[in-house]
Amino acid sequence: QVQLVESGGGLVQAGGSLRLSCAASGRTFSRHTMGWFRQAPGKERLFVAAISWSGGRTYYEDSVKGRFTISRDNAKNTVYLQMNSLEPEDTAVYYCAGQRMLYTGSPRSEYIYWGQGTQVTVSS
Numbered sequence: 001q002v003q004l005v006e007s008g009g010g011l012v013q014a015g016g017s018l019r020l021s022c023a024a025s026g027r028t029f030s031r032h033t034m035g036w037f038r039q040a041p042g043k044e045r046l047f048v049a050a051i052s053w054s055g056g057r058t059y060y061e062d063s064v065k066g067r068f069t070i071s072r073d074n075a076k077n078t079v080y081l082q083m084n085s086l087e088p089e090d091t092a093v094y095y096c097a098g099q100r101m102l103y104t105g106s107p108r109s110e111y112i113y114w115g116q117g118t119q120v121t122v123s124s
Helices: none
Strands: 004-007 010-013 018-024 034-039 046-051 058-060 068-073 078-083 092-099 111-114 118-123
Touching (some): 018 034, 046 068, 046 078
Antiparallel strands (some): 018 078, 046 058
């Protein structure tokens, strides 16, 4: 079982930056692909980014490529999302998520562990 706790959300002006953190419990963190999703008001939750077990492979939704960077520190059981050049359209609740251990399917779906979410608001 993996429990996830996000932090780092807040209010920022357009063009600004935020770094989200997700602290994971448990001893198997380094064997889970981790991802970030977001849900804007009235919309479905969507994939943002994912990172493989070792951190060697990363995946991004097209609208955040070149602006967001996902990373992880397996020694600290933490995954990060660095968000630069933020736009009002990035406003959403951001969720950290994990796939089941050693899962080798798509990094964009099949997440079974979820955090409670952290609000990111970008003002224009």
